[in-house]
Amino acid sequence: MLLIHCPYCEEARPEVEFAYGGEAHIARPVDPSTYSDEQWEEFLYIRSNPRGRHHERWRHSHGCGRFFNAVRDTVTDVFETTYKAGEARK
Amino acid sequence: MKRFSGFNLIGEAFRSHQGWPEHWPDKAPKASYDAIIVGAGGHGLGAAYYLAKKYGITNVAVIEKGWLGGGNTGRNTTIIRSNYLYDESAHLYDHAVKLWDGLSQELNYNIMYSKRGVLMLAHNVHDVQSFKRHIHANRLNGVDNEWLTPEECKAYCPPLDISPRTRHPVLGGALQRRGGTARHDSVAWGYARAASALGVDIIQNCAVTGIRRGADGAIEGVETERGFIASRRVGVSAAGSTSLVMKMAGLDFPLESYPLQALVSEPVKPIFPCVVMSNTVHAYMSQSDKGELVIGAGTDQYTSYSQRGAFHIVEHTLAAICEIFPIFTRMRMLRTWGGIVDVTPDRSPILGKTPVKGLYVNCGWGTGGFKATPGAGDLLAYTMAHDEPHKINAPYNLDRFRNGRLIDEAAAAAVAH
Numbered sequence: 001m002l003l004i005h006c007p008y009c010e011e012a013r014p015e016v017e018f019a020y021g022g023e024a025h026i027a028r029p030v031d032p033s034t035y036s037d038e039q040w041e042e043f044l045y046i047r048s049n050p051r052g053r054h055h056e057r058w059r060h061s062h063g064c065g066r067f068f069n070a071v072r073d074t075v076t077d078v079f080e081t082t083y084k085a086g087e088a089r090k
Numbered sequence: 091m092k093r094f095s096g097f098n099l100i101g102e103a104f105r106s107h108q109g110w111p112e113h114w115p116d117k118a119p120k121a122s123y124d125a126i127i128v129g130a131g132g133h134g135l136g137a138a139y140y141l142a143k144k145y146g147i148t149n150v151a152v153i154e155k156g157w158l159g160g161g162n163t164g165r166n167t168t169i170i171r172s173n174y175l176y177d178e179s180a181h182l183y184d185h186a187v188k189l190w191d192g193l194s195q196e197l198n199y200n201i202m203y204s205k206r207g208v209l210m211l212a213h214n215v216h217d218v219q220s221f222k223r224h225i226h227a228n229r230l231n232g233v234d235n236e237w238l239t240p241e242e243c244k245a246y247c248p249p250l251d252i253s254p255r256t257r258h259p260v261l262g263g264a265l266q267r268r269g270g271t272a273r274h275d276s277v278a279w280g281y282a283r284a285a286s287a288l289g290v291d292i293i294q295n296c297a298v299t300g301i302r303r304g305a306d307g308a309i310e311g312v313e314t315e316r317g318f319i320a321s322r323r324v325g326v327s328a329a330g331s332t333s334l335v336m337k338m339a340g341l342d343f344p345l346e347s348y349p350l351q352a353l354v355s356e357p358v359k360p361i362f363p364c365v366v367m368s369n370t371v372h373a374y375m376s377q378s379d380k381g382e383l384v385i386g387a388g389t390d391q392y393t394s395y396s397q398r399g400a401f402h403i404v405e406h407t408l409a410a411i412c413e414i415f416p417i418f419t420r421m422r423m424l425r426t427w428g429g430i431v432d433v434t435p436d437r438s439p440i441l442g443k444t445p446v447k448g449l450y451v452n453c454g455w456g457t458g459g460f461k462a463t464p465g466a467g468d469l470l471a472y473t474m475a476h477d478e479p480h481k482i483n484a485p486y487n488l489d490r491f492r493n494g495r496l497i498d499e500a501a502a503a504a505v506a507h
Contacts, residue, residue, distance in 0.1 A: 001400045002392075016402055020391035022346075041492040045344035045435045049333035051395045074347075074394050 002077060006060045007068050007084045013060070021057030023047050024069045025089050051075060055089060058082070091287035093198050113279060114286035119293050122320035123151045125474055126312060127327060128298050128335055130154035131163040132274070133452055133459065134327035135281035135292075136467020137474070139197075142288035144468070145475035150290045151321075152282075153314060155297040155331070159278030162329050165429035166460040167352050167386040169365055169376065171208040171269035173228050173235045178485040178497050179438065180231040185482050186465025187268055193464060199280030201272050202379065207364040208269030209238070209247055211414070213258045217370055221264040228266075238263045247364050249417060258371050258413060269365060271376055271384075277463055301339040301449070309339075309448030325450040325474050327466075330395065330430030332453035339446050343453070344491045345432045348389040349399040350457050353407075353426040355418075357381030366414075373410035383421060385411060389431065389457060399428040431456050437500035441469055441486040442479040450474050451488075 002015040029035050029043060048054075054074045059067045071080040071090055081090055092098060092111050102109055125141055127134045130152045142148045170190055172183035190203050212218045221237070228235040240252040243263045252260045282292055293316070300313035301324065311320035326335050330347040358381050367374035375385050387407035390399045404426055412419045434440060434454035439462070441452050452470040455462060469483040479487065490496055 001402050015400065037492045041344075045491045046342045047333075047344065047346050048342070049346050049393060051331075051334055054393065056392065072392070075396060077392075077394055077396050 002079070004058060004070070004079065005082050006063055006066075007082050008064045008066050009060065013063060017060060017062040019059045019061045021059050021067060024055040024057045053080065057085075091198075091283060094200075113283040114292050117151075117291040117293055119151060119153070119296065119314065119316055119319050120291065122311070123291070124149040124321065125323040125325065126150070126319060126321040127152045127325045127470075128312065129161070129326065129328040129331075130158045130278070130282070130292060130294065131161050131327065131329060132159065132277045132281060132463040133163075133329075133455075133466045133470065134325070135159075135278055135285055136464055137325055137327060137452070137470040138290045138292075138467075139281045139285040139288070140468045140471035141475060142285055142290055145471055147475055148289040150285075151319065152285070152290060152292045153296050153298060153312065153319070154292070154294045157294050158282055158292060159275055162429040162431065162459060163274055163278045163463075165352065165427055166274055167374075167376070167384050168271045168274045168378075168460060169208065169269070169374070169386075169458075170203070170272055170461045171266050171365075172233050172461070173208070173210075173224060173264065173266045173269070174499065175224050175227050176497055176499065177231060179499055180228060180233050181482050182439075182465060182469075182486070183462055184231070184233050185469070186462045189464035189468060190272065191268075193277075193280070197280040197284045199276060199283060201276040201280050203272040204270045204379075205268050206270040206376075207246065208266045209243060209364055209366050210264045211243070211250075211366065211368045211370075212261045212263060213368065213370045214261065218261055221262070225264055233266070234268055235264055235266045238265050247362070247366055249362055249415060250366070251416065258368070271365065271378070273379075274460060281467070298335060298338070301335070303339065303446065307447060309446060322448050323450070323474050324448060325452065325470050327452040327470060329453065329455070329459070330432050332432050332451065336444075336451070339444070339449055341444060341446065343440075344435055344488075345454060346393045347395060347430050347432050348392075349394050349396060349428040350389045350431045351387040351399040351403055351407075351426055351428045353385050353387065353404060353423050354378070354382035355385075355421045356424045358383075358421070368410070368414050371410045371413050373407060373414055375411060375415070382424065383418065386457075387426075389433070395430055397428050397430055431459075433457070435491065435500075436496040436498045438497040439466070439486055440488055441466060441483040442473055442488070443477070444488060
């Protein structure tokens with residue numbers, strides 16, 4: 001089980017308090033009606049799935065309930081950092 | 091290859107079994123091949139075997155980063171079944187089950203396919219309705235699946251508790267009698283030995299480091315740790331590492347890689363005669379011929395390449411097993427391990443051509459690829475040999491994520507499958 005630092009609660013808590021939210025920094029379409037099939041495919045389905053540094057969203061569902069972003073190494077599962085939603089990509 | 095037969099066995103008995111040759115020779119890569127398969131798991135070795143056996147392409151190399159069968163082929167829970175809801179899935183998985191039948195004879199290698207039956211338990215009204223729908227859909231597709239009453243379930247699998255007092259009462263079950271298990275390592279070894287005998291080179295400990303494309307974009311070959319190997323046809327069957335290999339060819343894939351765990355108990359005498367699944371309680375189990383109870387756990391919630399999962403996932407699975415089978419509450423677990431599974435958005439595989447000419451892919455089997463091993467190998471080989479998918483794997487193209495023609499097994503199975 002991972003220990004995850006919530007940037008809002010400023011505390012490292014066990015993974016079972018958190019829900020994984022998938023890859024981070026995937027922007028929602030600003031004007032969906034103008035999106036082509038290729039753009040929808042990219043937005044909905046294509047994921048970077050890297051071996052190494054991964055930017056991802058987590059939600060502290062059994063804590064403050066807020067979404068935040070994290071950088072985790074997908075080989076060691078070690079968190080490099082976590083930061084609040086809305087902050088620039090680290 | 092020296093064939094396994096009663097005659098050869100007796101002959102070898104007179105000379106202390108010193109005359110058996112190695113199953114497959116360790117080969118150095120040649121400069122070029124007619125076809126290259128990336129990944130020496132069951133699927134990749136199967137594809138190489140069928141390329142040589144059925145489709146007449148024998149100048150084939152299988153390139154493997156680690157050791158043969160050391161990925162998900164050696165890490166799964168060896169379940170075989172084809173009772174899928176959708177037509178496309180039923181055709182795909184039943185193609186594999188038909189090939190499992192007789193595979194030991196074809197490969198001259200005992201893969202221990204045991205048709206012990208896969209019994210899916212219904213615990214509530216929704217389960218009953220859903221399973222009966224599956225049964226009807228399966229039978230329309232020529233896939234055997236039948237409804238059992240609780241008493242018939244008990245007769246088929248005596249360790250079941252069918253009393254109405256249990257927390258998850260058994261209201262019946264769906265039984266696929268052709269379902270069962272096979273020895274996973276033997277499948278890889280059998281395909282490797284048979285493919286090698288047909289002229290296929292199996293090259294282990296040789297990671298692919300790049301994919302070379304020509305000026306027209308078509309495949310020219312692969313860069314490896316042991317140099318460049320030329321080929322106009324490359325089939326990628328790399329499971330959890332598929333995204334990484336595809337990136338080398340400049341393609342982004344709709345895949346995410348998750349750890350999936352399994353575990354076995356200490357070996358005990360035969361007690362559990364078939365495979366039992368309970369989708370509602372989220373547990374399934376069988377007993378290996380060695381006597382271990384073989385239990386599959388769930389995936390972790392986050393993507394990872396670590397080949398190990400979290401402990402609370404195992405705890406959750408064992409809690410579910412103990413709910414359904416209280417007789418096993420005092421069994422001790424012997425080993426747990428994890429593999430990295432590549433999961434697609436609709437939980438159905440991708441098997442066919444890619445936008446790059448000469449590059450083919452077999453991936454996205456997620457949590458249930460072992461059962462499809464012979465079928466996936468055959469269909470990847472067919473697609474590579476004809477440069478066109480077979481009608482069985484035609485729906486499993488990449489375009490479905492653009493045109494919306496998904497095969498949504500995620501919704502149909504309601505659990506990892």
